[in-house]
Amino acid sequence: MRLTKSTDIALRIAMRLAVLGNKDDAPTTREVASAVEVPYTHAAKVVSKLQHLGAVEARRGRGGGLTLTAAGRTGSLGELVRELEGVDDVVGCEDDPPCPLRGGCRLRGALRAAQEAFYASLDPLSIADLVESPTGPILLSLTSRPGD
Numbered sequence: 723m724r725l726t727k728s729t730d731i732a733l734r735i736a737m738r739l740a741v742l743g744n745k746d747d748a749p750t751t752r753e754v755a756s757a758v759e760v761p762y763t764h765a766a767k768v769v770s771k772l773q774h775l776g777a778v779e780a781r782r783g784r785g786g787g788l789t790l791t792a793a794g795r796t797g798s799l800g801e802l803v804r805e806l807e808g809v810d811d812v813v814g815c816e817d818d819p820p821c822p823l824r825g826g827c828r829l830r831g832a833l834r835a836a837q838e839a840f841y842a843s844l845d846p847l848s849i850a851d852l853v854e855s856p857t858g859p860i861l862l863s864l865t866s867r868p869g870d
């Protein structure tokens with residue numbers, strides 16, 4: 723099983739925001755994108771989704787920037803990843819052409835159970851847990867390149 727690039731970027735951005743706290747100098751999307759080394763346009767879409775999910779707040783204007791909300795910091799990681807990934811099966815049973823076994827496939831059921839077990843293993847964790855050492859100090863050491 724492989725997460726989408728967008729989900730990985732969203733988690734990277736959330737972790738970076740978690741270590742910056744709620745300082746007055748909250749970073750812009752461009753600064754966070756540069757620090758975690760993802761393209762700005764992709765980061766902007768992901769930040770918009772994190773805002774929609776209530777995990778990130780964006781304040782505009784002077785002194786504005788991105789902050790992780792309390793829900794984003796301590797909410798269930800499994801729930802967040804489910805929301806980011808959507809509800810698709812891990813295989814394309816209904817693709818075009820659809821698989822002829824889809825009406826009664828035991829493999830499909832087994833894969834759905836495995837997928838849920840994957841998310842369930844993330845449920846007890848939060849973004850706050852992910853930024854404990856050694857990850858937190860690494861995240862804090864990242865810098866934004868001017869002009870990015």
Ligand code: SF4
Nearest residue numbers: 815821823824827830
């Ligand atoms: S074999 Fe089963 S799991 Fe695989 S595509 Fe067909 S219906 Fe889906």
